[in-house]
Amino acid sequence: xxxxxxxxxxxxxxxxxxxxxxxxxxxxxxxxxxxxxxxxxxxxxxxxxxxxxxxxxxxxxxxxxxxxxxxxxxxxxxxxxxxxxxxxxxxxxxxxxxxxxxxxxxxxxxxxxxxxxxxxxxxxxxxxxxxxxxxxxxxxxxxxxxxxxxxxxxxxxxxxxxxxxxxxxxxxxxxxxxxxxxxxxxxxxxxxxxxxxxxxxxxxxxxxxxxxxxxxxxxxxxxxxxxxxxxxxxxxxxxxxxxxxxxxxxxxxxxxxxxxxxxxxxxxxxxxxxxxxxxxxxxxxxxxxxxxxxxxxxxxxxxxxxxxxxxxxxxxxxxxxxxxx
Amino acid sequence: xxxxxxxxxxxxxxxxxxxxxxxxxxxxxxxxxxxxxxxxxxxxxxxxxxxxxxxxxxxxxxxxxxxxxxxxxxxxxxxxxxxxxxxxxxxxxxxxxxxxxxxxxxxxxxxxxxxxxxxxxxxxxxxxxxxxxxxxxxxxxxxxxxxxxxxxxxxxxxxxxxxxxxxxxxxxxxxxxxxxxxxxxxxxxxxxxxxxxxxxxxxxxxxxxxxxxxxxxxxxxxxxxxxxxxxxxxxxxxxxxxxxxxxxxxxxxxxxxxxxxxxxxxxxxxxxxxxxxxxxxxxxxxxxxxxxxxxxxxxxxxxxxxxxxxxxxxxxxxxxxxxxx
Numbered sequence: 129x130x131x132x133x134x135x136x137x138x139x140x141x142x143x144x145x146x147x148x149x150x151x152x153x154x155x156x157x158x159x160x161x162x163x164x165x166x167x168x169x170x171x172x173x174x175x176x177x178x179x180x181x182x183x184x185x186x187x188x189x190x191x192x193x194x195x196x197x198x199x200x201x202x203x204x205x206x207x208x209x210x211x212x213x214x215x216x217x218x219x220x221x222x223x224x225x226x227x228x229x230x231x232x233x234x235x236x237x238x239x240x241x242x243x244x245x246x247x248x249x250x251x252x253x254x255x256x257x258x259x260x261x262x263x264x265x266x267x268x269x270x271x272x273x274x275x276x277x278x279x280x281x282x283x284x285x286x287x288x289x290x291x292x293x294x295x296x297x298x299x300x301x302x303x304x305x306x307x308x309x310x311x312x313x314x315x316x317x318x319x320x321x322x323x324x325x326x327x328x329x330x331x332x333x334x335x336x337x338x339x340x341x342x343x344x345x346x347x348x349x350x351x352x353x354x355x356x357x358x359x360x361x362x363x364x365x366x367x368x369x370x371x372x373x374x375x376x377x378x379x380x381x382x383x384x385x386x387x388x389x390x391x392x393x394x395x396x397x398x399x400x401x402x403x404x405x406x407x408x409x410x411x412x413x414x415x416x417x418x419x420x421x422x423x424x425x426x427x428x429x430x431x432x433x434x435x436x437x438x439x440x441x442x443x444x445x446x447x448x449x450x451x452x453x
Numbered sequence: 454x455x456x457x458x459x460x461x462x463x464x465x466x467x468x469x470x471x472x473x474x475x476x477x478x479x480x481x482x483x484x485x486x487x488x489x490x491x492x493x494x495x496x497x498x499x500x501x502x503x504x505x506x507x508x509x510x511x512x513x514x515x516x517x518x519x520x521x522x523x524x525x526x527x528x529x530x531x532x533x534x535x536x537x538x539x540x541x542x543x544x545x546x547x548x549x550x551x552x553x554x555x556x557x558x559x560x561x562x563x564x565x566x567x568x569x570x571x572x573x574x575x576x577x578x579x580x581x582x583x584x585x586x587x588x589x590x591x592x593x594x595x596x597x598x599x600x601x602x603x604x605x606x607x608x609x610x611x612x613x614x615x616x617x618x619x620x621x622x623x624x625x626x627x628x629x630x631x632x633x634x635x636x637x638x639x640x641x642x643x644x645x646x647x648x649x650x651x652x653x654x655x656x657x658x659x660x661x662x663x664x665x666x667x668x669x670x671x672x673x674x675x676x677x678x679x680x681x682x683x684x685x686x687x688x689x690x691x692x693x694x695x696x697x698x699x700x701x702x703x704x705x706x707x708x709x710x711x712x713x714x715x716x717x718x719x720x721x722x723x724x725x726x727x728x729x730x731x732x733x734x735x736x737x738x739x740x741x742x743x744x745x746x747x748x749x750x751x752x753x754x755x756x757x758x759x760x761x762x763x764x765x766x767x768x769x770x771x772x773x774x775x776x777x778x
């Protein structure tokens with residue numbers, strides 16, 4: 129496959145998206161302090177990050193608001209309270225899951241909102257629902273992306289149908305999502321080519337969201353980038369469900385565009401991320417996550433194993449193979 | 454570049470080498486219990502590992518034997534005491550540094566030794582010394598490899614000269630060594646091609662030894678593998694200096710040859726590697742290592758930073774940039 133640029137190229141199409149509050153929120157139930165979120169926002173602007181994701185637009189009729197931090201619901205007024213007013217240097221996004229969001233009620237016109245981009249997360253079988261949300265978001269004036277989850281489990285024919293629907297929609301970008309952290313760079317390269325084949329003629333951009341079960345989150349991100357992917361998800365210290373995500377500090381340290389600046393990233397990590405860890409919030413590469421990644425399984429069994437403090441890795445592996453978990 | 458095989462190919466040329474005692478020994482001053490080493494030996498055989506490295510052949514006239522565990526000196530009699538007798542299923546290696554080994558005194562004929570392979574580690578400027586050791590090891594009946602350290606700092610012209618000397622020697626394999634954990638897969642691919650161009654006509658094999666400063670140890674290992682590299686270094690839980698190495702459990706879980714077996718690897722980790730960690734032995738990815746990796750520096754400043762418990766990452770980074778460390 130053709131590389132797009134080389135290791136020293138400044139690629140103007142690149143968009144770094146900080147998903148710390150959203151994917152990291154899955155680790156601590158979205159219980160971030162306002163100070164944390166505000167400092168993260170300031171840090172992202174100083175670091176040249178292109179988008180900051182403020183959380184999910186979860187439906188409060190489905191999820192009990194008293195049981196989660198506010199960023200599971202990412203209301204416009206809560207975002208305004210953090211940012212004060214819009215800063216033109218960075219755009220904001222929220223994620224909305226198909227079937228778990230009352231988007232017609234909770235997503236108001238962009239002109240009234242601090243949010244610039246709605247990221248619609250879907251499994252392949254709910255693609256018609258995703259298209260409906262994409263078109264609604266576009267009508268409301270937003271940028272819209274689609275994150276097709278768990279592609280490592282998809283048949284190629286189903287993936288093609290889904291991507292063709294997206295090619296015919298008004299979506300701006302489509303993400304490759306390695307939900308289970310099971311993919312190797314060779315497979316990421318193949319998927320990038322496959323997505324491009326269908327989406328590039330329709331002038332859709334590509335994005336990538338990775339997990340670190342096999343210590344491949346950063347490697348897979350830059351593999352896809354090198355082949356033309358533009359939207360790159362990262363989180364501070366890789367904070368995210370299970371094994372976590374591509375680390376922001378690795379990505380910002382790698383990108384060659386001088387707009388990106390590692391200094392504020394380091395400053396934020398030493399003060400705020402270390403504090404989170406000290407307070408017992410746990411994520412990152414560990415053997416049970418590696419095993420679910422290698423087997424292309426959802427990480428839930430590994431999350432339970434680690435939460436229970438179990439270190440009987442061989443038994444855990446055999447249980448996974450038995451399909452008992 | 455042409456891939457050699459695909460993700461499902463069994464590559465008969467692959468040789469997995471466990472360097473836990475040797476590179477891991479740099480973390481705990483080679484203070485492994487005999488039980489640990491014996492169980493590791495049994496585990497490697499059960500896991501299908503091809504070579505186990507028992508440590509360094511350091512010169513006891515240079516290093517005080519009372520200050521290190523015995524595997525810094527990896528004497529034949531100490532290895533015999535662990536293994537009893539030779540097991541034909543796995544070969545053994547030791548590493549010898551040019552200029553820090555009295556090889557004519559300490560490396561006896563292979564027929565009297567449990568060791569099968571001598572790995573000669575050299576910087577480019579001591580290549581004549583390395584060649585001398587290679588030829589000595591070959592005369593003594595051993596397999597011999599050459600690990601050219603710190604290639605990320607080399608000029609291409611110097612690298613070419615060194616590789617041409619090796620092409621004309623009796624060496625069996627030459628390792629690409631990413632000493633500083635600074636290289637990305639694209640660069641590893643370039644180096645693999647460069648090494649092959651000079652070494653393949655002389656029928657020398659290629660090896661790879663990586664560090665995890667940028668969470669690239671495993672990714673770089675399989676990148677080089679996919680292009681034809683055969684000798685793959687790994688350590689249990691990635692144990693090794695600073696950010697550590699390619700993790701054995703990731704590599705064994707990835708390789709498709711059914712001779713490799715993950716079960717004993719997991720069993721060893723849950724009992725012995727977790728115990729090491731519990732006893733306070735520390736290695737693995739951390740921000741200071743990432744920074745020396747990104748800057749292509751030796752990790753020594755990062756090792757000092759972490760040993761001192763310092764978490765002022767921004768200051769550390771600025772000091773590195775100033776060249777004060």
